[in-house]
Amino acid sequence: MKRKAEKQQSSATRSAVSAVAARRARQQQLQVASSHDNAPTDNKEPEPPAKRPRPSPDRNSKDAAPSNLERANGNRLAAPSKAVSADLAFELSNIDAAEALKRETSEDGKLTIGDENEEEHTDVRNNADHATPSRIPSTAENFTLSRNKLRKSDVIYSDEHMLCVRLKEKTTLVLIGIYDIWVKRGVISLMGAKLHPSIKTYRVYAPSTHSLPVIKCVSGVEGFAEIELQSCSSNLQGLKDISPYYSRIWNSSKTIGDSATLSGSFKRSFSTLYTSSDDPLNRPLRPLHLEKKWSTTIKSLSRRPHSLRALICGPKGAGKSTFGRYLLNHLLTPTPDGTSDNLDGIAFLDLDPGQPEFAPMGNIYLAHLREPCFGPPFSHPNLDNSRYGKIVRCHHIGATSPKEDPDNYALAIMNLLDQYRTLTATYPRCPLIINFPGWIFGLGLEVATWIIRSTGLSDVVYMSEKGPTEVIEPLGQAVSEAGVTLTTLPSQPVDMVTRSSAQLRSMQMQSYFHMTQSEGLLDSFWNESPLIHSKPTHVSYSGPQPGIAGIMVLGNHYSPQVLRDIIDGSIVAVVAVENASAIPGYSGIEAKPDSDSHTEEEPTDAMVGDQNEDNEESNADDTSASQSNQRVKDLLNESITRCPNSGLPYLFWGAGSSTPLDPKASRSLGLAFVRSIDVSAQRLELISPIPSSSIRDAINQGQSLVLVRGMIDSPDWAFSEEYYAARNAEQDFITQISQSKKSSATGPGKDNDETKREQDEQRRRLQERVRAASKMPYLKVIEDASALHQNEGRQENGTWRLRKKVYISSDSEVD
Incomplete structure (x- = not known):
């Protein structure tokens, strides 16, 4: 007994020492992070790599949140002020769709995506079990989220899609997911707003990437507020199929709080959480409280x-x-x-x-x-x-x-x-x-x-x-x-960042x-479909009536020979030039119609009356605007340099570095993704959410449209959407077959052979889709991982040409 007591005391001492050491390590990490945050840093320095979360020992491995994405700011396209290219070093590891991606930035700034530990593999994707990009500490505390545990008496009515509850004054309720909230009685506070009873509903987005909104009963009728929470489908959850960033950020399976309010099937787009340990995915959840x-x-x-x-x-x-x-x-x-x-x-x-x-x-x-x-x-x-x-x-x-x-x-x-x-x-x-x-x-x-x-x-x-x-x-x-x-x-910084x-x-x-x-x-x-399936807008850049007046690149001056590489596969702004004063170096004042030139017409105007005077003034304004718009087009045409081979209209003003358009006479209508450049037809294929009405209004006003390529992050997410969609479709099919085998009878059926052939054919088509996605533009399949860094960083035509690569490593891509 004495030896046993000594062992227990020794074990407790080691646990206490370990706890102190862990706390000191966390404090040192916070001090280092604080020193980095307080120091003035350059915007292009990479962010600290992500840390792998430690799986919880008391949870099933498939409920634990596997780490998946360690990336720094090296995923940006090289800025035009340094070295610009339309390509980006991009290696997609062909692991299971439920697995995470691990991004690493090499010394030359190229982005790669590598394999995760295959031992963490799971075939179940009904909980959106992509791994979560995270840089959270290895230990996570259990936080109280809701100060109110729903009882049966608190639930007014409930089904698989909605929940109506009563909240006692000063109590709170925290949900994760997407839901519509309707205040029926009392007053609640939500993210700073105080919502009173009305017929209006409000859409709430509560992902795990941010602190969760807290619903608090401010005042009620007989001490209670009554709210109805409704499931909704905005398809924002569907983006998880084309991007690992959107995976594991919404609600998954039923929680302890859901079990208390629903006994049947669970199809809600939100879940009730009392503490952070209630989360089936074991994520570091926090409530959104203010100082x-x-x-x-x-x-x-x-x-x-x-x-x-x-x-x-x-x-x-x-x-x-x-x-x-x-x-x-x-x-x-x-x-x-x-x-x-x-x-x-x-x-x-x-x-x-x-x-x-x-x-x-x-x-x-x-x-x-x-x-x-x-x-x-x-x-x-x-x-x-x-x-x-x-x-x-x-x-x-x-x-x-x-x-x-x-x-x-x-x-x-x-x-x-x-x-x-x-x-x-x-x-x-x-x-x-x-x-x-x-x-x-x-x-x-x-x-x-x-x-x-x-x-x-x-x-x-x-x-x-x-x-x-x-x-x-x-x-x-x-x-x-x-x-x-x-x-x-x-x-009030966020201590947990996923x-x-x-x-x-x-x-x-x-x-x-x-x-x-x-x-x-x-x-x-x-729309959860990859952008490759979106219908592009064809915009001509030459001819008698081009859709765009020119293309600008912010930053240093570049040879027109590399303009195609710079904008191909990039994000550009669609800027409307309102008048000639937007053009750098133009200091002239738009000439107004000379009053003397209308002297002979004035007696006639006086005789016809006020209505004709208004019409004449309107015609004069239209003429002045037409002249101004034509002046803008002439100045832009004078500044255009046609690129050899492609014929792209390159606009550049300044000495050494590009001078932007003057904001007083120009405005951005939105962004567009340059999907491809058709040199033979002299047109661009653009994908943009800009409403057609905005473009039409700008053109009707005689404004010229200019594409502006800035120094924002490269759209690597767009390059890989089809690949992730194909991988996830294949994994969903494999999961479906696995579940059907478990649920089917053990005895052989007469159609087993035919069903097997259909399944093999379907899987073959899905594997072919994965191969086709790997061979898309901007992606290059390589067989040998050792060749990843070979011949990279080679300078071509005065710019750095970075290559995106897909590494074949899974059975789905092996014949």
């Missing part, structure tokens, strides 16, 4: 909405986007009668091109919002025909950081502020919320202080209580000179190209 000072500040700012002009700034990762989202929702909260206190909506000026809220990366914009929005940015990457509002004006910066071209960034901000002043002429009670990027040092600080001094702000919110002094002092001086209130709030910043940008970009928003529909819909 007390945050809540107090939001309430204070909301008391004077009509005069509010607030700038939200601070270092990277401080929670600026979360604070801004809560503030917007709180201001847009409808009143009990179903209207909003702020009838003029809210102007949201998003100046963060790296993580924009309502647009894909590389853009800054002014949006006019009318309804609260519940979900991460990739659930609303576009506001075309949206219920939430509209984009008033947008400018394509062409980079994820304003540091690439601060002058153009400042000009774009000035133009957007002018647009806000124009907007207030129609909506005088429209407040302004400005989201500033984490670029708060050096030139970024100068831009922030300039906005404070020149915009007429009422408040500045700085999201850090730790300084630094070289930022706080200039901000304090600027707000003092402008008579603006400065509020300093503590940072997607890196680059991965979230890829998710938002992929969502942007797959999302559709038809007029008359309240909520968006996503």
Whole structure:
């Protein structure tokens, strides 16, 4: 007994030492991460690689979250300011579709995707068991998510698609997945908004990539609020079949909370969670709670909405986007009668091109919002025909950081502020919320202080209580000179990150190209088919009436011979040139019709009356606009250099580096993916979610369209969509056969041979699809993994040509 007690004491001591060591290791990691975050870093430095999560010993291996994706920012296409190519080193490991991808960045900056441990393989995909890209610690704490466990008395009615419950005052409920919420009684708070009883439903997107929204009962009838939660299908979940980033982020199988509210089959698009350990996929889930000072500040700012002009700034990762989202929702909260206190909506000026809220990366914009929005940015990457509002004006910066071209960034901000002043002429009670990027040092600080001094702000919110002094002092001086209130709030960084910043940008970009928003529909819909199956738009770039006036590449000047390689398979912005002043170097003023030239017509005009005067003025305006538009076309044609062999119209202004179009006379209509270039027909194949009405309106106004290739991340997600879709279709078929064998009778059937032949034929076709996807453009199948880095980085025609490769390693691709 004594020896046994000594062993137990020794074991407890070792456990305590291990716990202390683990805690010290985590503290050291946080200190290192903090030092890296506080240090000014270049935007193109790779992010830290992902860490493999430790599988939980008390869970089945197929419920554990296998690691799958370690990637850094090396997945970007080489920036035009350095070395640009339309190709990217891309190795797709042909492992099981349920397996994860492990991205590694080699020393030369090429992106590869390697194999995961095949021992973690599982054939079950009904829970969306792709592995999760993550960089989470090896140990995860059990967090309380809901402060209310639903009892039978709390459930009013329930079925496989919906759930109606009563929430006691001050209690909370957390769900994961996608759902519509309808408040029937009482008042609840959700992501900053207070929702009162009405006939309106709100769509909520709650993925595991972000902290989960918390539903809280603020007040109720007889102490309870009544809400109905409805399953919905937006097909955003379907993107998991074409991208590993979207896998394992929604609800999977029934949880403990679901079991208490449903006894039958489970088909809901959401699940109830009480603690993070209730998650069947064992993910590091967290509730979305705010700091007390945050809540107090939001309430204070909301008391004077009509005069509010607030700038939200601070270092990277401080929670600026979360604070801004809560503030917007709180201001847009409808009143009990179903209207909003702020009838003029809210102007949201998003100046963060790296993580924009309502647009894909590389853009800054002014949006006019009318309804609260519940979900991460990739659930609303576009506001075309949206219920939430509209984009008033947008400018394509062409980079994820304003540091690439601060002058153009400042000009774009000035133009957007002018647009806000124009907007207030129609909506005088429209407040302004400005989201500033984490670029708060050096030139970024100068831009922030300039906005404070020149915009007429009422408040500045700085999201850090730790300084630094070289930022706080200039901000304090600027707000003092402008008579603006400065509020300093503590940072609220996310301690658990399951997607890196680059991965979230890829998710938002992929969502942007797959999302559709038809007029008359309240909520968006996503097409889960690969872009290769989308019908492209054919745009001519030469001839008497070309669809585009030219192609620009931001950054350094490049030989016209390599323009085709630069834009082929890339993301470009479709920019409308409104008048000639947008063209760099053009300083002339558009000539107006001379009044003397109409002297002879004036007596006639006076005799025919006022109506003819109006018609004459209208005709004069149309003539002036026509002349201006023709002048724009002439100036663009004069600046075009036709590329040899391809005939592409190359536009370049400047000396050494490209000068962008002036934001005062140009605007971005959206982004497009250059699927291919047909040299023989002199046309481009573009895939774009830009509404045809926007293009038609720009053309009807006589505006010229220019394609602008910036320095944003390469669309490697688009190159591999068909490959993942083919792999997952094959795996689904294998899983279906396996399950049918288990459920069928053990005795032989008369049609077994025929069924076997049909299954073999179907599997052969699916394997052929995988092979065909491996041989797509931008992909090259290699037999030997040792050849992966051979002949890479070879310079061709003055640019680096990077190759995307698929490594054959699974039975599905072996004859």
